[in-house]
Amino acid sequence: MSLKRGLDVWKLGKVNYSEGLKLQAKLCSRRKSGEIPDTLLSLQHPPTYTVGKRRTYHNLLIPESQLKSIGAELHHTERGGDITFHGPRQIVLYPIISLKDIHFGARRYVETLEAAMVELAGAYGVEAHVGGSKCDTGVWIGDKKIGSIGVRISSGVTSHGLAFNVGSDVLDYFKNIIPCGIAGKGVTCLSREVSPRHLPLPPDGIIHDQLISRLSRLLGYNQITCREDINIAQ
Amino acid sequence: MEKAFSFFVSSIPLLKIMAARLMWASKTASYLKISTFHRGFSSVVKDLKYIDSHEWVKVDGNSATVGITDHAQDHLGDVVYVELPEVGAVVTKGNSFGAVESVKATSDVNSPVSGSVVAVNEELTGSPGLVS
Numbered sequence: 001m002s003l004k005r006g007l008d009v010w011k012l013g014k015v016n017y018s019e020g021l022k023l024q025a026k027l028c029s030r031r032k033s034g035e036i037p038d039t040l041l042s043l044q045h046p047p048t049y050t051v052g053k054r055r056t057y058h059n060l061l062i063p064e065s066q067l068k069s070i071g072a073e074l075h076h077t078e079r080g081g082d083i084t085f086h087g088p089r090q091i092v093l094y095p096i097i098s099l100k101d102i103h104f105g106a107r108r109y110v111e112t113l114e115a116a117m118v119e120l121a122g123a124y125g126v127e128a129h130v131g132g133s134k135c136d137t138g139v140w141i142g143d144k145k146i147g148s149i150g151v152r153i154s155s156g157v158t159s160h161g162l163a164f165n166v167g168s169d170v171l172d173y174f175k176n177i178i179p180c181g182i183a184g185k186g187v188t189c190l191s192r193e194v195s196p197r198h199l200p201l202p203p204d205g206i207i208h209d210q211l212i213s214r215l216s217r218l219l220g221y222n223q224i225t226c227r228e229d230i231n232i233a234q
Numbered sequence: 235m236e237k238a239f240s241f242f243v244s245s246i247p248l249l250k251i252m253a254a255r256l257m258w259a260s261k262t263a264s265y266l267k268i269s270t271f272h273r274g275f276s277s278v279v280k281d282l283k284y285i286d287s288h289e290w291v292k293v294d295g296n297s298a299t300v301g302i303t304d305h306a307q308d309h310l311g312d313v314v315y316v317e318l319p320e321v322g323a324v325v326t327k328g329n330s331f332g333a334v335e336s337v338k339a340t341s342d343v344n345s346p347v348s349g350s351v352v353a354v355n356e357e358l359t360g361s362p363g364l365v366s
Binding site (some may be wrong): 052053054078079081105106107108109110137138149150151152153154155188 | 308310330335338340
């Protein structure tokens with residue numbers, strides 16, 4: 001008899017970054033106290049630059065005062081990792097899960113997030129790979145990054161997670177930062193990397209689902225419950 | 235009664251880790267305060283107590299030194315950044331008092347004891363890339 005491992009997936013659509021932070025904090029706390037099961041948030045953000053715990057603002061190449069004029073916000077977070085950008089046509093997944101319950105350490109968890117993105121790219125005929133050294137965490141196609149990771153683990157419960165570029169809308173915004181603090185490397189997206197026979201890509205929602213499916217399987221879940229039309233203000 | 239503790243972490247190779255821990259433990263001897271401690275943990279190594287979230291605490295009579303186990307470090311990966319409390323900060327058993335960053339993940343470090351911080355391994359705070 002196999003162990004039933006359930007994951008609640010919340011499909012949230014576009015969420016402002018600060019709302020996303022508040023929601024994660026709330027869910028993280030509820031997960032720690034056992035009120036809710038392992039939960040995965042699937043969403044997108046409006047144009048937002050974020051820095052992690054180390055506050056690497058020096059990797060933002062334009063003055064903060066200019067951000068409003070390009071329609072972007074800047075937020076600092078407690079996640080690991082350097083500066084990054086979130087925006088339209090980028091899949092953002094925030095697993096709020098107990099690593100203790102699935103017997104994962106931080107490294108294995110991050111490797112699993114990477115593996116899910118590599119698999120997804122592979123499903124579209126794109127050969128992606130993980131970075132070679134500790135500075136190159138994330139998912140790359142050649143020397144261009146397609147997927148980023150920044151995670152927070154508090155009392156064994158995760159928040160934040162991964163971001164995977166599908167459409168090219170975000171690419172110009174990345175020019176204003178040294179992404180993840182790694183100079184000399186570019187960024188890319190799935191739509192730029194697939195061969196013509198895989199175009200047009202399916203709607204973003206389908207690609208979100210595919211990534212959710214791969215990630216949840218790699219994390220060992222065998223029962224997925226999806227929720228949509230959630231009022232995150234409650 | 236107040237308990238005193240200091241915090242230590244390292245992800246350098248095993249041989250150096252052991253020596254550094256001993257060195258750190260003796261450094262902290264000068265920061266001791268008189269206190270009692272609860273015998274709540276099961277010991278694996280004499281005087282070295284483990285709790286289930288990968289922090290170890292070594293109680294040396296009057297103070298406790300807190301660190302991260304090798305096991306936890308294997309699971310974390312290379313540590314690139316450490317955030318530790320200031321001397322004088324009060325911490326509570328089971329609550330977070332700092333964090334380590336490795337492989338794009340920041341992990342909170344929880345305190346296995348309650349008390350006030352009397353010493354912090356200054357070499358580990360602040361600069362990314364200093365550890366390991």
